Amino acid sequence: MAKQRQIFRDGAARQGIAEAKADEVFDLMEKFAGYGFNKSHAAAYALLAYHTAWLKVHCTVEFYAANMTVELGDTDKLKTLLNDARQFGITFEPPDINRGTHRFEPINDKSLRYGLGAIKGTGQGAIETIVAAREGTGERAGEGGGPFRSLFDFAARVDRQRVNKRVVEALIKAGAFDALYPDRAAGAGASHAGAGARAALLASVALAFDWADSHAASTQEPGLVAAEPWSIKERLTLEKSALGFYLSGHLFEQSGAEVRLFAKRRIADLVDTREPVLLAGIVSDLRVVNGQRGKVAIFRLDDGSEYIEAVANEDLLEAHGERLRDDELVIVQGKVQPDRFSGGLRLNVNQLWDLAAARARFGKYLAVAVNGKAPPVADVIRTWPAKKLATDEGETQQGLAIRLRLERQTVQAELDLGDAARFWPCDEALARWKTLAHQGQAAVVYE
Numbered sequence: 001m002a003k004q005r006q007i008f009r010d011g012a013a014r015q016g017i018a019e020a021k022a023d024e025v026f027d028l029m030e031k032f033a034g035y036g037f038n039k040s041h042a043a044a045y046a047l048l049a050y051h052t053a054w055l056k057v058h059c060t061v062e063f064y065a066a067n068m069t070v071e072l073g074d075t076d077k078l079k080t081l082l083n084d085a086r087q088f089g090i091t092f093e094p095p096d097i098n099r100g101t102h103r104f105e106p107i108n109d110k111s112l113r114y115g116l117g118a119i120k121g122t123g124q125g126a127i128e129t130i131v132a133a134r135e136g137t138g139e140r141a142g143e144g145g146g147p148f149r150s151l152f153d154f155a156a157r158v159d160r161q162r163v164n165k166r167v168v169e170a171l172i173k174a175g176a177f178d179a180l181y182p183d184r185a186a187g188a189g190a191s192h193a194g195a196g197a198r199a200a201l202l203a204s205v206a207l208a209f210d211w212a213d214s215h216a217a218s219t220q221e222p223g224l225v226a227a228e229p230w231s232i233k234e235r236l237t238l239e240k241s242a243l244g245f246y247l248s249g250h251l252f253e254q255s256g257a258e259v260r261l262f263a264k265r266r267i268a269d270l271v272d273t274r275e276p277v278l279l280a281g282i283v284s285d286l287r288v289v290n291g292q293r294g295k296v297a298i299f300r301l302d303d304g305s306e307y308i309e310a311v312a313n314e315d316l317l318e319a320h321g322e323r324l325r326d327d328e329l330v331i332v333q334g335k336v337q338p339d340r341f342s343g344g345l346r347l348n349v350n351q352l353w354d355l356a357a358a359r360a361r362f363g364k365y366l367a368v369a370v371n372g373k374a375p376p377v378a379d380v381i382r383t384w385p386a387k388k389l390a391t392d393e394g395e396t397q398q399g400l401a402i403r404l405r406l407e408r409q410t411v412q413a414e415l416d417l418g419d420a421a422r423f424w425p426c427d428e429a430l431a432r433w434k435t436l437a438h439q440g441q442a443a444v445v446y447e
Contacts, residue, residue: 001030060088061106068104072117075244082245085112094248095119095176097154098134098147102127119242121170129162150180151201152221155212165205172201174242196229198238203227237327250304251282255329255355261446262362263331268305270336270345279347280331280358281307283324288317297324301332301347309339310347323354331358357398359425359444360386365401365416366425368433369441376436377402377421384429386422400425400444 005026012022056063064085071077082092091111093099102117102124116127136145148154154177155168171177181197203225211222230238232254236246252259263280270277281301288297294314300307310332312324323330331353339346353361368375386399399422404415423429425444433442 001033005030060085061090061109061112064088064090065104065106065112068112068118069115072102072115075120078118079245082247092247094178095171095174095243096179097130097171097176098179100127100176101131114247116171116176119170119174119176120244121242122167126163126167129159133157133159148180150221151177151204151208151224152211155208160209160212165209168205168208169202170242172198172205173238175239175248177201196227197224198235199227199230200224240327250302251327252280252302252304252329256304258444259329259331259355259358262358266305267301267303267308270306270308272336272338272345274335274337276333276350277336277347278331278333279303279308280329283326283328283330286324286326299324299326301330308336308345308347309342310334310349312349312352316349316352320352323352323357329355331355356424356426360398360400363400363425363444363446365403365445366423366430366433367441367443367445368402368404368436369438370404370406371438372406374404375433377417380429380432380436381421381423383432384424384426386424397422399423403445405441 100116104115105113259280281303286299297312333351334349
């Protein structure tokens with residue numbers, strides 16, 4: 001062992017590591033050798049670990065493609081591998097009906113093509129049938145291959161004994177048809193993708209399969225069924241149902257622009273200040289455990305930049321249990337401190353709000369543009385009244401004030417409706433105000 005110690009020191013020195021640090025590491029290995037695996041077991045695992053580490057460093061994309069293909073049916077392991085790959089700078093081409101196969105495949109040294117077989121509800125047989133139709137090698141090879149041109153072309157060319165409506169719906173939810181309908185900005189219709197086209201595509205599946213049964217006699221392909229575009233949250237929730245996690249975006253995007261007007265600090269920028277901080281993020285991995293002082297909620301708070309482990313005590317859990325759920329946005333205030341278990345940071349939460357409550361707490365007022373005609377303020381207040389909260393000082397009102405803004409060519413006026421006109425600023429109430437305001441101009445003012 002003394003001889004090996006010197007060899008280890010020499011190797012460490014060539015890597016720029018001080019002798020004291022090298023001895024510290026070697027001491028740990030020497031200590032382990034006294035009670036570790038038997039030598040044959042240790043040698044076999046050491047060689048396997050060395051080979052695996054070498055592949056991960058020198059064939060990184062291939063390493064992840066192979067491992068993720070092996071774990072196609074295990075969502076948790078796929079998510080772990082995907083997050084690890086991203087730390088190595090690997091990007092993922094989303095599921096694509098015209099490019100993907102059953103397996104995960106390397107594209108270049110820094111990117112992977114997502115395996116269609118990892119989409120829940122598909123199966124290897126269905127994916128291989130789709131690939132065969134695309135390549136012109138399936139049972140309908142006489143019809144020719146080539147990229148699918150639309151949902152209806154897809155339905156006409158695949159073997160619908162093996163690719164049923166449930167498979168197609170899963171592919172749509174995962175975004176595998178997005179490349180066929182690339183305009184992500186607009187609503188439903190044949191040329192619209194993203195939330196709008198996925199909604200329209202999903203509504204059109206039955207029509208596409210019915211059309212495919214008689215397409216030989218058809219001269220014109222029908223358009224997609226009109227459908228209301230999904231919100232970011234709806235799109236990502238359905239994507240998660242198909243993939244097991246969010247791939248194309250983050251739920252924080254739904255409200256991120258507004259939230260950053262008052263909760264400005266990103267989780268990735270946190271440091272151990274011991275001062276109260278205001279943070280916002282999406283709840284995940286929520287669990288409730290019995291602690292020494294009662295029940296404790298432990299969860300991850302994730303704003304897309306990073307996540308932090310957060311803890312809320314029993315009082316907060318009882319007061320806000322309906323708000324504290326997986327995949328929901330919360331705004332929290334608490335103290336950040338080192339986590340002695342993970343070595344990172346931990347957030348001890350002392351206050352918690354959902355977005356509506358945060359608007360009432362941090363918003364100054366709702367600015368509503370009017371154009372000569374007063375909106376039905378009383379109706380909105382009746383539908384979404386301010387909430388009354390009992391405190392030690394008595395009953396207080398929780399709600400958002402309203403200011404009506406009138407603009408003319410030569411004059412501008414702003415009318416504050418006072419405390420009596422406060423309302424509860426939930427998403428539905430704000431959507432109603434936008435329909436009443438001049439040109440939809442109704443927004444919460446925070447500063």
